[in-house]
Structure formats: C-alpha cells, structure tokens
Amino acid sequence: MKLLLMLVLLGSAAWAQDYDDYDTNNTATVDARGHRPLTRGRELYLSSRYNPPPISSGVTGPQQQEKVEQPESGGCTHAMDEMGVLCPNGCELKTMLQKQERSVRISLNSLRPQVEELSRESNQVFNYVKSMSTNLRERQRVINNNNDVVGQYTDRVEEQHAYIKETVDTHLPSTIRVLQGVLDKVRLKIQKLEKAIQTQTQSCQEPCKTKCPVPVVSGKECEDIFRRGGLESQMYLVRPDPSSAPYRVYCDQQTQNGGWLVIQNRLDGSVDFGRRWDDYRKGFGNIALDVGKGHCQTPGEYWLGNDRISQISKMGPTTLLVEMEDWSGTKVQPKLKPNSILTQLKLNSDSTNYVLAVDVYSGTAGNCLLEGSTELIGINRTMTIHNGMMFSTYDRDNDNWNPGDPSKQCSREDGGGWWYNRCHSANPNGRYYMGGAYTKLMAKHGTDDGMVWMNWKGSWYSLKAISMKIRPFFQS
Numbered sequence: 001m002k003l004l005l006m007l008v009l010l011g012s013a014a015w016a017q018d019y020d021d022y023d024t025n026n027t028a029t030v031d032a033r034g035h036r037p038l039t040r041g042r043e044l045y046l047s048s049r050y051n052p053p054p055i056s057s058g059v060t061g062p063q064q065q066e067k068v069e070q071p072e073s074g075g076c077t078h079a080m081d082e083m084g085v086l087c088p089n090g091c092e093l094k095t096m097l098q099k100q101e102r103s104v105r106i107s108l109n110s111l112r113p114q115v116e117e118l119s120r121e122s123n124q125v126f127n128y129v130k131s132m133s134t135n136l137r138e139r140q141r142v143i144n145n146n147n148d149v150v151g152q153y154t155d156r157v158e159e160q161h162a163y164i165k166e167t168v169d170t171h172l173p174s175t176i177r178v179l180q181g182v183l184d185k186v187r188l189k190i191q192k193l194e195k196a197i198q199t200q201t202q203s204c205q206e207p208c209k210t211k212c213p214v215p216v217v218s219g220k221e222c223e224d225i226f227r228r229g230g231l232e233s234q235m236y237l238v239r240p241d242p243s244s245a246p247y248r249v250y251c252d253q254q255t256q257n258g259g260w261l262v263i264q265n266r267l268d269g270s271v272d273f274g275r276r277w278d279d280y281r282k283g284f285g286n287i288a289l290d291v292g293k294g295h296c297q298t299p300g301e302y303w304l305g306n307d308r309i310s311q312i313s314k315m316g317p318t319t320l321l322v323e324m325e326d327w328s329g330t331k332v333q334p335k336l337k338p339n340s341i342l343t344q345l346k347l348n349s350d351s352t353n354y355v356l357a358v359d360v361y362s363g364t365a366g367n368c369l370l371e372g373s374t375e376l377i378g379i380n381r382t383m384t385i386h387n388g389m390m391f392s393t394y395d396r397d398n399d400n401w402n403p404g405d406p407s408k409q410c411s412r413e414d415g416g417g418w419w420y421n422r423c424h425s426a427n428p429n430g431r432y433y434m435g436g437a438y439t440k441l442m443a444k445h446g447t448d449d450g451m452v453w454m455n456w457k458g459s460w461y462s463l464k465a466i467s468m469k470i471r472p473f474f475q476s
C-alpha cells in the first residue's frame with residue numbers, strides 16, 4: 001500500500017515536474033507582456049511571439065519541420081514556423097528534454113503494468129480490509145450481545161442465590177425445629193418402651209400363668225372333648241387317667257375332623273426350648289393365650305411334657321400329626337395342611353427314657369422320624385433316624401453320638417430336647433430363627449440347630465411354625 005502510494009506520488013511528481021519545468025522555463029524566458037529579459041545580450045527579432053494559423057489551414061504541416069537542424073545559425077527552429085528559430089541553449093534543452101521524455105516514457109510505460117497490478121492489489125487489499133472491518137464490527141456486536149447475556153445470567157444467578165439464602169435462613173431452621181420435635185417424641189417413646197420392657201421383665205421373672213377361663217366341657221383327651229361337644233379350637237382341661245389330676249391342653253378341633261391334642265407347638269420363638277430333662281418331663285411354655293375375647297383360642301408355644309405324652313399314647317394306638325409352615329407364607333388349609341405327616345406314635349416311660357416308636361407313615365413332608373434324612377446315604381442316613389431313640393436333653397445325654405462323652409452331645413449343640421440319634425434329620429425343638437435361612441456362623445455351635453425338617457427344607461432352613469398333635473387312632 002505504502003509502496004503503491006509512493007510510486008503513484010513519484011509518477012505524478014514526474015509528470016508534474018515535466019510540465020512545470022516546461023511552464024516555468026516558458027514563463028521565465030517569455031514574458032507574458034512580450035519583453036525580453038534584460039540579462040540577455042543578444043537580440044533576436046521575432047515578429048510575433050505567437051501567430052495562430054489561419055483557420056482554413058491545418059496545424060500539422062509546419063510541425064513536420066521541427067527536427068530540421070540549423071547549425072549555421074547555431075539554433076534550431078521552433079516547432080512552429082511562426083515561432084522562428086530558437087537559440088542554441090533552447091535547442092539543447094529541447095533535445096535533452098525530448099530524450100529525457102522518451103526515457104521517462106519508457107520507464108513510465110514499464111511502470112504502468114506494475115502500477116495497474118498494484119492498483120488491483122490495492123483494491124483487493126482494500127476489499128480485504130473492508131471485510132475485516134465488517135467482521136470486526138460483527139465481532140464487536142457479538143461481544144456486546146455476549147456481555148448482555150452474561151449480564152442477564154449474572155442477574156439470575158444473583159436472584160437464585162438470594163432465594164436459596166433466604167430459604168436456608170428462614171425455612172431450614174423451622175424444618176430442623178420440626179425434626180427436633182420428632183426426635184424428642186421418638187426419644188419419649190423409647191423411654192416409655194424401656195419402662196414397659198422393665199416392668200415386663202419384672203413380671204416375667206415369675207412363671208407365666210394362663211388366666212384363661214376353662215370351658216365347662218372336658219374329657220380324657222381332645223377327641224373325647226370333641227365327642228362331648230367341645231367343637232371350638234381352644235384351651236381345655238383333660239384328665240386321661242382318673243387317678244391323676246386334670247391339666248390344660250390346647251385342642252385343635254378343626255384340622256382333619258378335629259380331636260387333636262397339641263403336644264408341641266412353635267410359632268413365634270416366644271418360648272425357650274433349650275431346657276433341662278425335668279422341664280421336658282413335666283412340660284413348659286404357654287398352653288394358650290387370651291387375646292382379649294375372654295377365652296383362650298390362640299395356642300402358645302409349649303411342650304406338653306414327656307410323662308403326659310407317654311401316658312396318653314399308652315391308652316391305645318395313637319396318631320401323631322406333624323404340621324409345618326415355612327416363611328414364604330404357605331397358608332394353612334382347614335381340612336388338609338400341605339406340609340404335614342401322620343404317623344402312629346408310642347412313647348415309653350421315664351424309666352426307659354421315653355423311647356420313641358412311630359409306625360405307618362403317610363404325608364408330604366418326608367418321614368424324618370422313620371427313615372432319616374433322604375439326602376444322605378448309608379450310615380450317614382441311618383444315624384439321622386429318630387424312631388427307636390431315647391429322649392435327650394443337654395443335661396441328660398441318651399443319644400447315639402459317642403455315649404458317655406460329655407463333649408459329644410447332640411442336645412447341647414442342636415438347641416433342644418429331642419430323640420437325637422447322631423444327631424438329627426428333624427429338630428422341631430431347635431432354636432427359632434427369624435426368616436428361615438440361616439448359616440453355620442449364626443449357629444451357636446456351628447451345627448444345624450434351627451427348627452429343621454431336613455426332608456422338606458434341608459438343614460439350613462429354620463421353619464416358621466411347627467406343631468405336633470396326637471389323637472387316638474381308629475381303624476377306619
């Protein structure tokens with residue numbers, strides 16, 4: 001650009017100088033008023049400085065004689081005849097000027113394409129600069145827009161910050177106060193519960209007594225009571241042997257035509273079954289509970305007692321019904337419980353450690369008592385059979401596992417009193433586990449000490465409920 005400008009200026013200066021020189025020399029030598037300069041000694045007459053050609057004749061003719069040399073006179077002719085002869089100095093000047101003009105013209109001609117090129121380029125540069133400035137303006141506009149947007153966002157962020165701050169300052173404290181109130185209430189409830197637990201613990205230090213009113217109907221056992229009209233399932237008073245005192249039992253008068261005397265019941269883990277020989281001999285637990293209706297329709301957890309079971313089973317052929325329920329909510333059928341077994345039971349006396357004798361099995365839950373665990377084979381299975389075994393408690397070891405070795409006691413490891421062999425396929429008096437599945441790590445001795453019925457649920461599943469009921473056996 002700069003170069004271009006300089007060249008343009010130079011070019012124009014060259015042209016200007018050319019004409020200016022010519023003009024000044026003209027004006028300096030030829031006075032406008034026709035006087036000669038005083039410094040010039042030699043006089044040369046000129047009729048007139050300039051005579052215009054006649055209008056009719058052309059001007060080209062006399063110009064052809066321009067280059068005619070006039071050496072004798074030491075001058076040269078003017079371009080126009082009317083101008084006469086020029087002095088020698090003037091001729092030299094003219095020739096020189098003509099020469100210079102030619103060379104200048106040549107260099108100017110050679111410069112022209114460059115100038116044109118430069119001009120074209122300058123146009124391009126100008127356009128480029130113009131588009132640049134347009135871009136710049138556009139950018140500026142975008143920046144301004146962005147600034148506006150940023151400003152708007154800043155405003156909104158500030159608004160939201162203010163809102164959050166207000167919320168935190170005003171609402172949060174009230175929420176915390178509400179939570180504090182809830183916490184205080186919970187604390188009060190916990191205190192009340194603790195007090196209730198304390199009183200319960202105190203009242204439970206004495207053996208629980210059933211305060212249920214005894215129905216007027218009674219009999220030798222539940223089948224007898226059913227015949228006499230005791231059709232409700234509830235607590236009754238039975239007296240199998242007129243020579244001994246009557247006692248309370250729970251009679252199931254609905255299941256499979258009724259008449260069932262409950263000898264064992266587990267349903268919620270409320271009673272500890274890890275008991276001594278004497279407890280198992282006499283019986284323990286809650287026969288039935290009053291749920292506020294004035295009579296005891298709800299059976300509790302209990303063991304009737306080996307003496308009583310033995311005595312009833314000796315009265316004649318006795319049917320044993322074992323019912324079970326798992327934690328998936330298997331519903332009890334009024335007529336037929338899906339997971340139950342029926343068998344005939346005979347229990348020996350205390351002097352023979354209540355040897356179990358069962359026979360004639362039918363049912364759906366697997367006959368653990370007669371056949372042992374069907375998932376085992378050979379000796380491993382036969383040592384889980386309960387039939388023919390004596391009763392064992394942790395303080396009286398009659399099992400088949402290293403007799404005489406106090407460190408090898410099934411009852412001690414498996415949690416309850418039972419007809420242990422070495423040791424069990426069924427453990428209805430075992431520990432109560434909530435939820436069913438349990439592991440070795442959860443067990444006190446690492447053994448399957450839950451309420452197990454292996455042929456139905458395996459060793460590591462503790463049942464939700466299990467009950468044993470007896471009824472006189474009738475050949476139908």
Ligand SMILES: *[C@@H]1O[C@H](CO)[C@@H](O)[C@H](O)[C@H]1NC(C)=O
Pocket residue numbers: 021024025028089093
């Ligand atoms: C006029 O012409 C003379 C002779 O050629 C020259 O020396 C002089 O510099 C010229 N004058 C101007 C003003 O250019």
Ligand SMILES: *[C@@H]1O[C@H](CO)[C@@H](O)[C@H](O)[C@H]1NC(C)=O
Pocket residue numbers: 377378379380
């Ligand atoms: C009994 O169980 C033990 C231990 O699991 C095993 O080593 C043995 O082979 C089993 N016996 C039979 C007859 O299956």
